[in-house]
Amino acid sequence: MSKDALGSIVHDVIRNRLVAITEEMRIALQSVSGSPTVTEASDFFTGLFLPDGSVASMGFQVAYQAPVCGAFIRHITDKSSHVVRDGDMFIGNDPYIGALHQNDVQMVGPIFAGDEIIAWAGVEAHETDVGGMDFASWSPKAREVFQEGMRIPCVKLIDRGELREDVLEMILAASRLPGSLGLDIRAFIATLNVARSRVTDLVARYGAPTVSGAIGRMIETSEKHMRARLRALPDGVFRASDYLEHDGHANKLYKLDVKLEKRGDHLSLDFSGSSPQAPGFINSTRSGLAGAVSGSVLPTLAWDMQWNEGALKPVEIVAPDGLVCTATFPAPVGSATVETIWVTGNAIMLALNKMLAACPNHAWRAQGVNDGAMATFNLGGVNQFGENFGLHLMDPLAGGSAAFPAKDGVAAGGPITSPMSGIADVERNEQVVPLFYLHRRLAPDTGGAGRQRGGLSAEVALTLGGIEQAQALIMTHGAETPNSQGLGGGWPGATIRQRFGRGAVAQGLAVDAPFETFGPKPGLMTMTNRDVFHVTWQGGGGYGDPLERDPDAVALDVENAAVSLEAAREIYGVVIGDDEATARLREAMRLARVGAFISDEARFCRAEPCAMLGPSLHVARDGRGLHVTTPAGFILSTGHSRWREGAHRRTMQQPPAAYGVKLHDDLEATAWHCPATGLQLTLDLHLRGTDPVHDVELDLEDLVARQNAADANQGGDQS
């Protein structure tokens, strides 16, 4: 027994080494790569895999990419026609096999111990252009995947150590940017070389069975962690939806719906309620859906464990074919990552956070949605050095992060699905690409309003520098869909605003000119050095009722230009420097929400709460049974968790302008308030003309029993 245990220490030593090797792979890739998406934004993936394609160790990059290389490896090993030899490396990018979209070029290579494959190394990065009808391989007009970037299901690029120059030439010939793609493919080779040489050293030292065992154990350990975490969370059904608008052809609204069901240590995510697939490039394939699940589950539930296949094993995906998130061949999927995958991830994270919020040991980290949209600004043409160029601006990552129950969201915090993303300096951009910034700054009043405020988004105004004109691709979702939803009555962050001023700049100086407000996807257009593109991204989701925000915090926000004086009054009910006026204004605003405060004693439960269902939702018991109540003790429901039945509702087609939240014609928002106090309990986004759903369904008795048991043992969920 002791001998096994000592072996386990050797496993832990090897685990640390494998993590270090994954980090070395990252450094090799970032050092050699020529893509700003890789070097600055960290839009890439490096990992080590079991022979069956299970990811065992992955870098801290885009969590959406966790399943991608594994699917590619399985595609290779499942086909007997694919001969795998020592020294081989394969390249591919097919979203109908494993990629999220064609820009995600992957390479994998087997690592042999003798005649056996002991592991695979995998690397993936977003390449700006892989061919297709439009620059950057994203075409709003595409109706089939054939019109988008080239698709490589699987090709052997390195054959027993020898680079197949003919194949490389063919791949580079398809791209508008062969230089940067070529450099990145070299970077992939360097990355896989690092992995192979380091793992081979490990095998030489510890032997293949021990190294294999250690890799397998990494996955088992994370699975154990994840199952323990799930057991510590309440059983029940949690629902969330997010939306995206415009499929490239028409400004149609698409819904991504998730029904999360957690029982014991098992998590099921059912997407059946989502919209059917689109005629345009916003779709994602089933591979993309798997990416959305890993990208959202890992940062939200696995924040303190090794990210790998094990953490995802307890998660089951339920989704029929033909949805916008399970589009079938040959649907176009070019912009899947920033459209359907991103939005699916938002919906999953929101549902997961509702589950965290129903657990006293995890509610402190429940939040709304971080940076719910990544807008696109691509530019192509001939640069100031006379070279063909193409850029994919990474600045739109700098949306706001969501607030937590005890702290505001981070300004320009960006997504949490990619822990290390960054944006380039303005100077570095202007030095090498033909851009000229009029500003890059934080945008006031973009953070989702709440007791804790969502983080502000950044915004930029750009024109061209050093060239007369270029082709711009401008597109986004989230101009009419507030993707960065709040939690517990907090508001979503502001929606994206895109404006374009023709003749609005002369020799780098802004001049007076009318600006056109763009819809979500104006698409491809010619831009000149007299035009200005002005874009503000989404702020992070707020937490709790804005009328509960500390007036001093609002005053500081005003001083730091995070909140305008008007918003302080209209949203937060704060009259700066006048506490009494603030109190009066807030009371009047709460009253206005519900018309009249209900004070009938029979509608209240005066017992101490014995559990919590979510932010501002208590569970309390008296002679009449178990109730869901507001903090004031007002009874919303008895014997079940469908608390909306007892709350006051107010539906809005378009929220007041101060919130900066614009709704698509097919979308509306419903705020739910405590009938006794006017406290805002939650804010739902739903299709116009439909009722908001009951988003938390669980057994109240079970919840109370669990929470009492958790109290008794301090709620530790680590075994």
Add this chain to the structure above:
Amino acid sequence: MGFFIGTDVGGTFTDLWISEESIGVRVFKTPTTRDVLGGVIDGLRMAAEAFDLSFEAFCARIERFGHGTTVGLNALLTGNAAKTAVLTTRGFADTLEIGRMRRQTSGLNEIEVTDSFLRNRHPPLVPRRLIFEIDERIDANGAVIRALDEAQARGVIAGLAGAGVEAVAVCTLFSTVNPVHERRLRELIGEALPQVFISLSHEISPNVGEYARMSTTAANAALGPLAGRYLAKLEQTLTQAGMRVPVLMMTCAGGVLPTSVLDARPAYALFSGPAAGVMGSLAMGAQIGLRNVLTTDIGGTSFDVGAIVDGKPIMRADISVAGADIRVHSIDVDSIGAGGGSIARVSGGSLQVGPMSAGANPGPACYGRGGAEPTATDADLVLGVLDADHFIGGRMALDIEAARRAIEEKVAKPLGLTVIEAAWGIRKILDSRMADLLRRMTIERGYDPRDFALFANGGAGPSHAWVLAAELGLQSFVVPAAATAQSAFGAANADVSFSTERPCYVRLQARRAATAQEVERIARALEDAAAEVGANLARAGVQDAPRLERYASVRFRGQTNHLDAPLADGAFTRESVAEAIARFQTDYDTLFGRGASFAGAGHEILSVRVTGSGAMTPPPLRTQGDAPVDHGLRAVIFDDPAKPVETRIWRTIFPAPGTHFTGPCIIEYPGQSAVLPPGALGDVDAFGNLHVRLAP
């Protein structure tokens, strides 16, 4: 002959290293005081007393005074620096807060980085309300797009007077290409606020990339008034007592500079301690003929590694402080959270050691200060490596039962191990993590660790070095004579050195030679940088022609990372460009392997750097030492937890040259224990360094 003194002010202790021809080498440690200065003076008084001299007589005989301090770093970390305003280009006031999105995750360790709840630990260096936009704009080519609006600028500056601002950092876009607006702003500020400390970004951090440049300039400005006051007071105190030489401050780049040069650039000395440690190893390596050194330092919370290749430390372009990217040329000291205080815990059946640390309070369980978590120090105690009654020279008794209990409870039971096996496991995991960092510093950069000598510094370094050496395939390691005061030693042994850079962007498409104009641009940047280096070295009293080294930063077109290619001496010509590119290509292949480079991508030259240095008289290093005393045998666990080995215990203050040790043995110094496993042999050289050869 006079005294050569090196001082290093750490968070807990102020170290003094002193050498004098007849007395030899001595080390003194005093507690660091809140005002920093007091600890330094206390140490000097202690030394004077030890040499039977009055403080004044001692000071009068100081030949050289090297000084390193973390005072600036601490001020930044605790927000106690001077109240600082930033002036920048209209439209870019939020640059520090946006922080390229990197500020929010900066400083998170490998376990914390996946937890978004932990982001944004450090606020921006300067709050938004103290950042002001100025109407002006210069483009990437240095053309003035919008002239400086002096009236608007004067209005902003007038407003600063009332805000109680002590320092102003000026960072406008592309000031490094055309500094005309920054220079004019300095004049305007100087006219209105003559008392205020001013830093201009193109002078402090002449590099393209506004976030790091603004952070560096803001940090520099915030430290200016503080560091100036502190250094002036230190110099004044010592001069009044009779010292006739200037205080020489250690910089991040490993050279020393007099306060007259450093006063305007306190950011250059932010990380003087770790840099001084590497310089100490470099100096000692030079004495004993070792030009490739891996210098390690294991303290309570962290494991620090620097690498010296062919007699030169590996450098880096920037460091991270309080969440901000600080762009100062620095010795690359990489660090992980692994040290004596690293906490061991079992999670999901896996044993993890660090990066969390018990620190000094409550500290390891064996300190008996209420710490219940088992640490690496507890493991070393249980394994027999440490002596419960002779820790830090016997100044602190350790509670071995508390160590056993913590390991039993938190590690042994959950894993089904005996206490000894669990302790062995803790050490194994810790050592393997440290070995991984050593690999990162060498193999990853294209070096073979077996070409290096391993120097073991810090309290726990000499007791773990035998494992690290074995892990890396080395046959030996060295415990330097000043292993517990390596930074102080380095501060007394570094040469005067100044380094600066100049941006000069040149973009070369594949196989295109540089034009005459481009060559001229690079040559001018080199001249300009060399002139600044020369002026500052002259001010530092370097009389003879300084040694100059010149580098060009080169990368493939489109890359973010660059390599510094050394340039040959002499006139800079078109051939020099080709040579730099060729050198880049060679270094690149070494780093990333054949096949990784892609000449078809073309190249970019970003900037040039000139480093100048002037040699100083080296201090005498010969030492006398004492004969180690035999303290009997102790059972110690080495490779096999089931087989404790009876191990000879020696005690010494400073082993005499020529002393020979045979493993297994442990040599207990006042602040460290050197471990020689079975079969190892140890010899003390003329300078007091212990050379340990492992059994083949």
